[in-house]
Amino acid sequence: MRRSVVRLITFVGGLYFLLEFLLPERAPAWLGGWKNPLTPWFGTATNVVIVVGTMAFLLGPFNLTRSHVMTLVRKQKGRVYSAAFLVALVVSMVATALKPEDLRTVWTVVYEALFYGVIAAFFASSMALLAFYLVSAAHRALRLSTADSALMLGAAAIILLGQVPAGDWLTCGLPRGLQLRSWSQWILMYPNTAVQRAVLIGACGGAFATGLRHWLGLGTRLE
C-alpha cells in the first residue's frame, strides 16, 4: 500500500511538471487561446518541493544527533568526539538563535567566533590543503611514459600556463596566435568542448532513462 502511494505521488508529480513545462502558457489563437490550466498551480507545486526538501534536510541533523547521543549513553569508543559534536551543535544553534540582527551582543561575538573563527577557518584550510596534494601528485604521478601521457602532460602544461599571467609573460613576444593563452583557449574551446558535449549527451541519456524509471516506478525498490 505504502509503495503504491509513493509511486502514485511520484508519477503525478512528474506528470504535472512535465506537462506544465511542455504545454505553452497560452495556446495559439486558432486553438482557442486557452490558458494552461496547470500554470496557476506552479507556485504551490514549487513550494511543496521546497517544503519536502527542507524536511529531508532536517533528517540529517536528527539522525546525527541520535547516533552521537547513543554513543555517549552506551559509552562507546570515540565518545569524546560525539560530545564535541553535540556541544558544537547546541552552542551553534543557541548562538544563531539568540544573535540579534542589528545589535552587537555577546551572542554576536560567540556566533562570529564559531562561524568565522572555527567553521570558515577549518573549511578554508581543508580546501587549501588541496594545493599541497596537487603539487605532490604532480611530482609522483604525472609521468611521461607513453605517447598518450605525453599528450596529456603537454595539454596540462599549456592550460596551466595559459590560464595564468605566467603564460603571458613567457610568450608575450610571440605573435598572438602562438601565445600560450591562445593555445589554451583553443584547447578549451575545441577539443574540450567536443569531449564535454559527448560526455553530456551520454550522461543526459542516462539521466533521462533513470528519471523515466523513477517516474514510472520501474525496478525501483521502495521500502
Place this chain on the structure above:
Amino acid sequence: MVDWLAKLESLDRRWLYGGTVLVLLVPFVVAIPMPPGGATPATQGLYDRVESCPGDKVVLVDSSWDMGSRAENQAQLECVVRHLCRRRVRFVVTSVGVTKFAPEFAARVIEPIAAKAGYVYGRDWANLGFVEARGGMGAVVDGLCRDLHSVRPTDVKGTPVGELPLLDDVRSIQDVHLVYCITYAPVPEWISFVKGQHGTPVAFGSMSIMSPQYYTYLDSGQLCGMLAGNRGAAEYEALDGHPSLGTRLIMAASFGNCVIIVAALLGNVGAWAVRRRRRAGK
C-alpha cells in the same frame, strides 16, 4: 650526476610543501603587475552584458558560495558588484540551493561596496537569502523565474519583499536583464530555465577547475559570459579599470601553477635517471 638526479624521484614531500608555501607568498609580498593581454571572449561577454543594462531592469546575482570556494568566487562577486554600482544598475542577490552560508558571505562582500557607492538597501539592491532546493533545483529556478515573490516572500533579514521598493519592480524574470550565478560549479538548470524557457541571458562565475565544462554552453551562445576562476575576475577588473582581489590572487595562482609544472618536471627527471641507472645495472 645520474645518481644525484635519481634522488629527485623520491624527493621528500616536505621540500615540495615548503617550496609551495614560499612561492605562493611571493605575490603577497611583492606587487607584481598583471601583464597586458586583454580579456577572453567569455569575460568580455559578461562585461558587455552588464554595460548594456537599461535603467528599468535589474541584474539577478545568485551568490552561492562559501569558505570552500571563497578563494575564487569572492573576487568574481566583488568585481561584478563594483561594476554594477559604477553603472548604477540595481541588483537582487539570491543564494539558491548550494550552501546556507552563502547569503552571509555575499553580504560581507557586497555591503561595503554598495555603501561606498551610495546604494540604499531595499531601493538599489536587496539580498533575498538562501532558497532551499533539495527537492529539485529545476523547479525552484523555474519558480523564481515566474514569481520571485512567491518563492522568496521575505529577504534575508525576514523583511517582507513587499516592503522593499526595489522588489515592486522585480516580480519575474521578465524584469531581469541578466542572471549571474557564482558558485563552485553552477548548475545547468539556470541555462535550461532562465535562458532556455524565458530567454533571459545567463552568465556564470565558476572555480577555474570546473570551468572547462561550461565552454560548450559559451560556444552555443547559451551562456553570454563566464568568469573562469581568478583569471576571469582579474580580466574583469582590468576591463573595469579597477585591479583588486582577483588580480592579486591570479598572481598567486600563476606562481602555484608554475610550482606544479616544476614538481612534474622534477618527478620525470628523477624517474628518467632511475630508469637509466637500472639499465646501466646499478
